Amino acid sequence: MSLRAATPDDLAGIMAIEQASFPTDAWSVEAMAAELASPHNRYLVDEVDGVVIGYGGVRALQGGADADIQTIAFDAARRGGGLGRALLRALLDAASERGAREVFLEVRADNPAAEGLYLSEGFEEIGRRPGYYQPDDVDAIVMRLDLANRGNVLRRSLSEERSDETKLSDGTEGQE
Numbered sequence: 001m002s003l004r005a006a007t008p009d010d011l012a013g014i015m016a017i018e019q020a021s022f023p024t025d026a027w028s029v030e031a032m033a034a035e036l037a038s039p040h041n042r043y044l045v046d047e048v049d050g051v052v053i054g055y056g057g058v059r060a061l062q063g064g065a066d067a068d069i070q071t072i073a074f075d076a077a078r079r080g081g082g083l084g085r086a087l088l089r090a091l092l093d094a095a096s097e098r099g100a101r102e103v104f105l106e107v108r109a110d111n112p113a114a115e116g117l118y119l120s121e122g123f124e125e126i127g128r129r130p131g132y133y134q135p136d137d138v139d140a141i142v143m144r145l146d147l148a149n150r151g152n153v154l155r156r157s158l159s160e161e162r163s164d165e166t167k168l169s170d171g172t173e174g175q176e
């Protein structure tokens with residue numbers, strides 16, 4: 001895994017994943033180019049051997065109190081291995097660096113993988129927007145993260161990881 005700031009040259013690689021990940025409501029090339037160019041946004045790509053395998057962006061105005069996760073997606077073959085969580089955390093770091101205290105996002109109500117990721121990073125549901133995603137007529141779940149609470153979530157997940165490692169290393173659990 002290699003995370004770095006996105007550049008305009010990444011547009012084609014990003015759009016390939018965008019169109020495959022969001023077949024009915026992908027952003028246009030023009031919209032994505034504008035996202036990458038905006039000084040208010042921070043976009044990151046993950047790459048392997050020079051090929052973009054995932055991307056994500058956060059909108060955080062310098063000195064603003066709030067930020068928005070704009071999008072995040074990985075090539076289907078790369079999902080489920082922790083890369084999405086690492087990229088999301090890097091975007092939250094970027095929002096913190098710009099002074100944000102809370103972060104918002106919308107997620108499709110029929111996307112349990114993404115919702116599970118956000119919940120496990122400390123986001124909470126604060127509302128629903130009926131039929132927000134068209135043409136599929138799927139609701140948006142609106143979520144919010146208080147960045148001040150983020151340290152607690154990270155500390156909790158680290159201690160859970162350590163406890164899992166202990167269980168595995170003493171052989172008491174983790175056997176099939």
Ligand SMILES: CC(C)(COP(=O)(O)OP(=O)(O)OC[C@H]1O[C@@H](n2cnc3c(N)ncnc32)[C@H](O)[C@@H]1OP(=O)(O)O)[C@@H](O)C(=O)NCCC(=O)NCCS
Pocket residue numbers: 021071072073074075078079080081082083084085086106107108111112113114116117118120
């Ligand atoms: C959402 C997405 C970016 C997550 O990235 P990822 O690398 O697959 O996720 P991770 O491996 O880091 O998993 C992080 C958590 O997400 C959740 N998750 C991931 N895949 C899941 C699945 N298939 N079912 C349920 N939960 C899942 C889990 O909570 C997981 O934590 P765990 O591994 O400790 O159980 C990726 O699945 C993706 O690109 N999806 C298509 C595009 C998309 O829907 N983007 C979000 C738009 S809001």
